[in-house]
Amino acid sequence: MLDEPLGQLDRSLRERLVVELRTLFQELGTTVLAVTHDQGEAFALADRVVVMRDGRIAQEGSPLDVWQRPASAFVARFLGFDNVTGATVTGRAAATAWGKVPVPEGSPQGEVDLLLRPAGVLIGAPEDGLRCTVGVRTFRGNHVTVRLTPENAPTLEAECALRDTPEEGAVVGVRFDAAETVVLAAE
Numbered sequence: 234m235l236d237e238p239l240g241q242l243d244r245s246l247r248e249r250l251v252v253e254l255r256t257l258f259q260e261l262g263t264t265v266l267a268v269t270h271d272q273g274e275a276f277a278l279a280d281r282v283v284v285m286r287d288g289r290i291a292q293e294g295s296p297l298d299v300w301q302r303p304a305s306a307f308v309a310r311f312l313g314f315d316n317v318t319g320a321t322v323t324g325r326a327a328a329t330a331w332g333k334v335p336v337p338e339g340s341p342q343g344e345v346d347l348l349l350r351p352a353g354v355l356i357g358a359p360e361d362g363l364r365c366t367v368g369v370r371t372f373r374g375n376h377v378t379v380r381l382t383p384e385n386a387p388t389l390e391a392e393c394a395l396r397d398t399p400e401e402g403a404v405v406g407v408r409f410d411a412a413e414t415v416v417l418a419a420e
Contacts, residue, residue, distance in 0.1 A: 234267075235266070235268070236268050238274075239269075251274070251277045251278060255277075255278060258278075272311070272312055272313060276299075276300065279296055280295065281294065281295060282296050284312075291305060291307055291311075292308045303348060304418070305346070305418060305420055306348075306420050307420065309346075309348045309417060314348055314350065315388075315390050316350070316351065317348050317349075317417075318330055318347055318349075319345075319346055320346065320347040321343065321345070322336055322341065322342050322343060322347075323342065324342075325340075327347050327414075327416070331349075331383060334349065334409045335409060335410075335414065336411055337414065337416070341418070344419050345416050345417060345419050346416075346418070346420060347414065347415070347416060348414070348415040348417055349409055349413065350413040350414070350415070351391050352410075352413050353409055353410035353411075354381070354389055354390065354391035354392070355391075355407065356379070356381075356406070356407060357407070359406045360406055362407045363386070363406065363407040364404060364405075364407075365381035365383045365389065365404070365406075366381070366403070366404055367379055367380075367381060367399045367402060367404075367405060368381065368382055368388070373392075376392050376393060376395065377392070377393055378392055379398065379399065
């Protein structure tokens with residue numbers, strides 16, 4: 234059992250040790266239980282991830298499965314996603330506080346929670362969708378996260394390439410990519 238094994242290390246050392254630990258775990262062929270509050274660390278080290286809520290399992294699965302298909306709004310928020318809202322799905326669209334949002338084919342219908350991944354919040358010209366004002370921009374290495382404030386809806390987070398990042402204070406239009414939308418069971 235490892236308790237916060239990489240918690241007090243600088244980023245560079247932590248990234249190197251993740252590779253070494255994964256290799257060691259595979260060579261030993263033994264089960265290792267690593268407890269951490271760092272989602273990045275958990276997903277980098279694990280073959281299986283368990284998300285706990287109030288002493289109970291909220292979701293378990295491979296890192297890829299949990300990341301791609303969070304089981305609930307709680308799990309989505311735990312993973313660091315902010316664009317989570319209640320919605321009503323009818324056909325291939327969901328009615329949300331941000332307007333109509335396309336959903337993947339075969340999505341559950343009715344009252345649900347909806348996750349809009351930041352990569353699926355597409356920024357364009359102001360006339361091309363939900364009008365938003367660009368707020369704080371945060372450099373993330375290979376992309377920038379952008380906080381967007383719609384006129385009459387909750388704040389959104391988007392990701393964009395470095396070269397496509399709008400200026401703070403700019404007015405933009407937002408569309409949504411169904412492939413980056415996850416329909417969650419309502420809590």
